[in-house]
Amino acid sequence: MKQALLARLTLGIGVPEDEATLRDWFQATALTVRELLTARWHETNRQIRETGIKQVSYLSMEFLLGRGLQNGLMALGILDECREALAECGVKLEDLAELEVTPALGNGGLGRLAACFLDSMASLGLPSIGYGIRYEFGMFRQEVLDGWQIERPDDWLADSNPWELMRPERQYLVRFGGRVAEEGGRLRWVDGEAVHAIAYDTLVPGHGHYAVNTLRLWGARAVHPMDLATFNRGAFMEALSPRLRARTVVRVLYPDDSTVEGRELRLRQEHFFVSASIQDTLRRFLDEHDDWSLLPEKVSIHLNDTHPALAPAELMRLLVDDYELDWEQAWALATKVLSYTNHTLMPEALEIWPCDMMARLLPRHLQIIEEINRRFGQELHARFGGSRPELFSQVAVVEGGDHPRVNMGRLSVLASHKVNGVSQLHSRLVRERLFPQFAELYPERFENVTNGIAPRLWLNLANPSLAQLIDETIGQNWRRDLTRLADLRPQAENDEFCRRLAAIKFANKQRLAALIEHRLGIAVDPTAMFDVQVKRIHEYKRQLLNLLGVVARWNAMRATPDQDWPARVVIMAGKAASAYHMAKLIVKLAHDIGHHINNDPVTSDRLKLVFLPDYNVSLAEYIIPAADLSQQISLAGTEASGTGNMKLALNGALTLGTADGANVEIAEEVGPDDIFIFGMSVDEVAALNQSGTYSSREIYRNNHQLQEVIDQLGAGQFSSDPARFWPIVDSLLDGNDHFRLLADFDSYWQAQRRVDAAWRDQASWMRKSVRNIAGAGRFSSDRSISDYASRIWNAQYLPA
Template sequence: MTAEAILANTRSLDAADTTRDPQALADRIIDCLVHRIGKDQRAAKPHDWLTAAVLTVRDDVIERWMTSTRATQASGAKRVYYLSLEFLIGRLLRDAIANLGRAEEFDAALKLLGVDLAMIEEIEPDAALGNGGLGRLAACFMESLASLNLPAYGYGIRYVNGMFRQRIDDGWQVELPETWLAHGNPWEFERRESAYIIGFGGEVVGTETGAVEWTPDEKIEAVAVDTPVVGWRGERVNTLRLWTARAFDPIRLDAFNAGDHAGALANQVRAETLVRVLYPADSSPAGHELRLRQEYFFSSASIQDIVRRHVQYGNDIRTLHEKAAIQLNDTHPAVSVAELMRLLVDHHGLGFDEAWDITRKTFGYTNHTLLPEALESWPLPLFERLLPRHMQIVYAINARLLKEARRAPGMDDRAISAISLIDEGGERRIRMANLAFAGSHSVNGVAALHTELMKQTVFADLHRLYPDRINNKTNGITPRRWLQQCNPGLTDLIREAIGDGFLDDASRLADLRPFTEDAAFQERFAAIKRANKAALSQHLREVMGVRLDPDALFDVQVKRIHEYKRQLLNIIETVALYDQIRNHPERDWVPRVKLFAGKAASSYHNAKLIIKLTNDVARKINADPAVHGLLSVAFAPNYNVSLAEKIMPAADLSEQISTAGMEASGTGNMKLALNGALTIGTLDGANIEIRDHVGAKDIVIFGLTADEVAAKRADGYRPSEVIEAHPDLNQAISAIETGVFSPGEPDRYRDLMAGLREHDWFMLAADFPSYAEGQREIDRRWTDPAGWRAATIRNVAGMGWFSSDRTIGEYAHDIWSVR
């Protein structure tokens, strides 16, 4: 059957869907409940109904999944392979039925059975496969790849316990294991035939033919577990392939029978450790080694799978780059470059030069950060001990790279040292970002500013050597999940106003602009926003016991807790505002709800301290009758995709206040603006492009630019002088450092505040006056309801360009050369 005929079969599936009625679907759900779960309808619990609904829709997804795979095979199309250590996919039931266009049908069918679809959606666990923007971006990209009918695989790790589930005890973050797989996962399929040997350690020896052979002293089996990814309108279903690990000998019976029960299971425990936790703390040597083992484990399994599929379909290994485009999502999978070289040279007998040419044509590399600590590097002894053959390959690649650099004009010893894959300064380390750069034909940043800073800073010398390699691909988000699914009220209003075109082409949101000043449209828009705020308030009351006023301005900062993201700046300004309200009760203050959410890395002391400070400030402010109804603060625990889907539609103000030049892009800024929040932010990441698309008057920009930050640091910035010169700032910092918010432990925040007075690397003090003025500008705008509504509607209208469909279209055309 031709690819065209197979795709025609997909369209026939679409037609068949439209003929299904709720009663027939209800019968199918009951059949699943009885015959696949083994439950009588009268005895079924909510989780049984959830599983029955998932299995029912999964049956239809499988048909489309197989059809998509057959069509790709029949056409010989080039595939995209997206390697990412994170895939923050969230809940999948609503996503699948919405993209299939069957949400109303499932809702009606379950109602016939006395079951509420919204209720069972709420008990579906979030897949604990990521933590922040990197993982959510990967999930959006996978959905857009399917929606644009591009054949693709996502590759990652099937984490059993994720990063952690966050609980707040007495204001402190407590890390608990995620248990999302405790009752199984009805979406996934184990592929026992897709299993690969992953080696560690051992030695490399020469053979009689002059080749080399790596004999690892430890071997682990990587086994594929597949999850279908449904594209918009269900025309294509792609695959998210995650790896789980198992030992070849899960139990040593001799040791077990001898009484060493724990030792008998040591091999299996060691294997399972690879897939237990996302980002294990690397402050210890054991943690450092585990991170490297994890990254090689999933990279090797993925590259082996890609090469196996290419050869299995009858292709010459020399045409790999013509049939496969491999994208490295940040530096974590960079070892894939060396792994592909190993397979091409050692297993397929290619010469080094030919293998290197194929490798560079196959890989693309996306950089997500300019922070030195996030540009991974590994101690050379550790890398060589775990991956001795890859160490040889890295040396060989480095020799070629440095010789090429030496021949290039204007490359002095300093530049060559910066380009080298081996950092010789102090402890010798392998620079994985340089390896990814050297081994890729395309290196992209994720916002215009970020890409330019890549050229000027971390990759300046590599950019001089390869001036055509760096390009920009500004991030995007899928409008299906981040508008249509999480904000159905706004979606319906937009459909009434401009029709359904924006559902397929987000750029059509621009058609909303004529409605920005329409009073009737504004009133309905505002009513939807208030309903979303009331729903979030009710949720947080149930979860936290906190009461929030839906009529107040919801001021939201939700993201990973990190000093460069400057939650601390927000908190200090909140303390200053608290003082002003108490000192000047006669003024007409705008009621505000300050809402924070996000996780701090387990070993990141200052980030965890900022969470505690946020909760301490919240406790004092919320209990003070002097500001009751005017200011409240809440920290929502365990921020994940499902919580974000409640927060984004309810936000009035989006805090995007990172130190300029340090945020690669951001995607939370896009989600919040798409749902009608005004942004207060620095000229950092994608904030710049958001300003360009929504209009400079409909975003509040404050603070230093990236160039000004660099200049201030170079000029000997003295934050203590700035603090002393601004009484509101000085008073707020003094209150925090002297224990006003921590009376039981007055010195709790003394060191944190001392860091601001003495160093202030992230420019909180420098930006505070401008930030505070920006917040008062927000107050002024809020007191003009019509003007505020018009501005937020213009934000929605301007966000179509930030669809991940646009981003993926650019990757496909400019980097992957796929149609």
């Protein structure tokens, strides 16, 4: 190992040992690891070709990857060997790991879930290729200036990326605009503009299996990178405009879609990566087979949420236009290979595109979608005649009216042979509320696959001391089968085990406290309860309910300072979308409240609020192992699953949450005494909304505690600008509180008091913590992928 590292340093990086910086050592170590993984990668691909086994094409707009160095070393089983070799050279592996930049390829749970799924596919030996976009800047880097979120470009590619392999031989032409012409009796998409999609491959290693799968991200290159004649005339920028325009499609993740231009760019991005991915999938199939009837046996194409929903139209375009299959055969193949995971019940997230925009950018795709819609209408008429005249309008892919639109969620369901939600509750709501007519028409299509997380990252790497304690207690089999964590449950009554667990938690809290002081200049007490809410900032996530509770606690502490208030540090982190003004105002409110109460001499020794900026995987690795309490407080029926709740429970945090998403299943696993559930149920929320009687002002008038908090916000007590938070007050009172914060507030406050009571008995709290860890085994992404393989993809595994 030492010889390999030195060879890469001197020959690969071109630096002699005595001149090498830590950055040089990182690059040399990463290249060494990549070479070892590449050998396994080639063997994996050889096995796939020889066995003819099915491959899954996993299409996702986001892949929120963790840092690759330690993960690769762990997968190869040489973590300790590499650490020792580096130490002989005077280098600490941990210092190198801190240098690695987290790829900015995702925003939150969706992207992190996709990364966990890739990890599990490789670890189980399930052949797959993840497809996405190689964003040059990705999700923005969040800075905070005077409490306001500021977006900065996240230039994650500023240094060379040692993990990717450029594959210029894997490039595909992707078209935009133009027109549809008839040639030889067939329709062809012609003219317009085009860019080349260029493949960049990242290796995804398995743990406990030799398999190394591929994450293929698409970069963009202009077909004609420069107009030399224009350049020679002196119009230098104009000459380079084709290159700049082509690169625009891969510049950033989720461009601001508050403008028509932003929405068009979003549609361009979705088509760009879908087209390249489908072309590549079909090329891989045709390299080995010449019989289209084999396509469903060899290929699964999975849509991770609705962003890749153009895949059915692009697949039909290629099969019908380019490969000249007849429509019926092409549609039968498409519906057998496509499957779709829905990740949200929010209507705005289901991708609805104006037909006029699609006609400008993707004229042939609009024709194909309209033909899919027409044939669907004929099918319904043949099935029901005139007995269900309203049905087609409820399921139509192309919605009519003065401004016709394409409903991509409906297209995804119609074109897929399987559709799944991501928790038991969410899957029920997908069937009953989001797509009820489709569930009636095609009940066999709908499945549930509860989300999971990769224990390799969220326990082995993020919390190695806890992983070691578990190894010593129940052996190492849990690393391959997380359900074995259930064997820990008797340890809840073992005082020595609980003592060691408490010591590990305290060390993790000290580590996080040091980071908070370093980054924010705020000293927090690691003996206090670390109360954590870390997730994308959105009104439905209800960070605002958390903040109302913090102010209510502060008011109560000031009113009764001699009461036994347990010390608590409330930790928040997350990014607000750049155009989401209310979410950004919530970020500002968190900072203003924190600044006010953190400097209160009466309460600051027992209550602090900190907001850690630029939440990403690396920061999560500090926060999650240190958390005591996990806030999962969305309105019941709005969170599809959540995965942060699983990561926090796996690391021993107790959940304070609503009966929403996977919280319901966590409660089933850990038991009602070891979780704090509050608020309305899904059915109670639905009944309240249907009654039309909800009045947030009535609740405000009748709850003195809540009234005091809202009046403080409205009066500007936490701000130098008295009117700053009026939009928040207006949304709660005059906007009738869309996400029902006030309806759940009293239940939330009572649950927080139960948390206080439980925390006072530290021995009992640690027993609860053990049972949460023991109950987390169900939430492994390995189990999720096994469910997908058997119930969605009908896929097999490579031999171990």
